[in-house]
Amino acid sequence: MLAATAAALATLVVAAAAVAQQDAGQKPHAAEGPVWTGAWGAAVQRPVEGSEDWGPNWSRQGFADQSVRQVVRVATGGSTLRIRLSNAYGTKPLRITAATVGRSAGEAQVWPGTARKLTFNGAQGATIAPGGDIASDARALSTSPLEKLTVTLYFADRTGPATFHRFTTATSYRASGRHLTDADGGDAFTASTGAWYFLSGVEVSGKASPRRGTVVAFGDSLMDGTGAPPGTDTRFTDKLAERIAADRRPLGVVNAGISGNRILNDSPCYGDKATDRFRRDVLDRDDVRSVIIHLGGNDIGAAKMGDPCMGSAPQVSADQIINAHKELIRAAHARGIKAVGATILPMKGARFPVYSRQGEKTRAAVNHWIRTSGAYDSVLDVDRALANPTAPALPRPGYVHPDGLHPNEAGSHAIASAVNLDAL
Missing domain, CATH: 3.40.50.1110 (SGNH hydrolase)
Structure with a gap:
């Protein structure tokens, strides 16, 4: 051993x-594109059942025709951002149908007019191979240190068991169907757990984050x-x-x-x-x-x-x-x-x-x-x-x-x- x-x-x-x-x-080529700073992140884990001590989670069942809205607090700000998604423990390709990011207005709510559609290599969705991860394209959204953002992911297809982070002090929300830009999340996002799913990072760049x-x-x-x-x-x-x-x-x-x-x-x-x-x-x-x-x-x-x-x-x-x-x-x-x-x-x-x-x-x-x-x-x-x-x-x-x-x-x-x- x-x-x-x-x-x-x-x-x-x-x-x-x-x-x-x-x-x-x-290094000579790094200056040609944005330099990214980690503003938020989580270590991912293999799917496990919920428990009395850790609470319920959706990692074993995964998602199908559902939207998942996750709330994160960024440590530093910038003028553009991107997210990182992980399929580290997936057993099949993970299809992200579409994703948005916006400013949190508390619980599952998004400040009206702040939701931004994210793209992946120019497309609205992406497929992540088992064991892999992906970063979204850069998206203009000015952020400040310590503010909260929402990241909403829509899965049209069945994901299978979800790579996730088991224990958080935040709340994630789930809705049936496609609800990427709903500002008032209370009507659709009626289920919640204290875990993060597939989301492993939020990175910022721009003048506010040299x-x-x-x-x-x-x-x-x-x-x-x-x-x-x-x-x-x-x-x-x-x-x-x-x-x-x-x-x-x-x-x-x-x-x-x-x-x-x-x-x-x-x-x-x-x-x-x-x-x-x-x-x-x-x-x-x-x-x-x-x-x-x-x-x-x-x-x-x-x-x-x-x-x-x-x-x-x-x-x-x-x-x-x-x-x-x-x-x-x-x-x-x-x-x-x-x-x-x-x-x-x-x-x-x-x-x-x-x-x-x-x-x-x-x-x-x-x-x-x-x-x-x-x-x-x-x-x-x-x-x-x-x-x-x-x-x-x-x-x-x-x-x-x-x-x-x-x-x-x-x-x-x-x-x-x-x-x-x-x-x-």
Whole structure:
């Protein structure tokens, strides 16, 4: 298993280096077209059933003669935009019949007159091969930092199971039939879930977004936003985007977190292991300047959790986690991306089985390495931002969700405040 993991990680680094070399050869031509900055993003996952904890979703059943309206908040603005759609886990070609983008007027509503039809290579629709993705053509729509947009997709044909992002703090809406430009979505969009479908990115370009790059937050539930109430935009990445916008830095922020994700092992419900998805979710995005990495907590706690949705849950060592972090750093550096290491959050106060004495020793060893090794370009000390000053293995009272582990709004604010913006 270790040999296979090492081979896979080596392939990741080689692939990142190849992409960097290819990009270097293309730089003289890049100025001829728009330079795209990631204003919003999500890491995609394979379809899974809904649950009591995660709520219902439509990923297994997919869509047929239905419109799906999804609401996203962009971190930075521009004069033009495009969207990215993914069929990463599709088993057959995915037909997008038509798509629109507009300004959100709350819930499923679109501000009248703002809906814009999107095209793909000049056509109103597109077909995405299994395992593939696609970007729409550039569309003129002036956007501002932190505003919300709606992306509406219409599927005339049956999609089959849907590539999606399982946990969000937003709401997506579904209507029967073609309802791409309905401003008052209440009449048609009568079904809703807390997941995103096929949508993996919104990118902006233009004078309002000069080439400053994208920050990707990559990792587990801390990045994904577990603990943030629906509709509140209080995830760590939301707070970071607000800091960046207030400081008038034209950086985009993309959230590539997956709740339950691990750095060493796949799971049926919590995504491919981080070393396998790093290229798709970080390296293959446009104009990435830096990546913030928070991983290892689920690897440490999986054996204790007894969660069948986690799949294989071997006990892991600090050295295994550290070596995987090193491979991610090398892959980022091969692409010219700064790597910011985030220490693993306090785990002892969790109100579900994740903490153990041995696991705490492993967490402490990984955090010590992140802080002191110099392997990362800079450090975001999540552990110290959230820790109780008098009992550091526990979170600070008032900084965590009732589950005792994930940050609430105050905790997310504390973590975002600890980010060195100059390091991004």
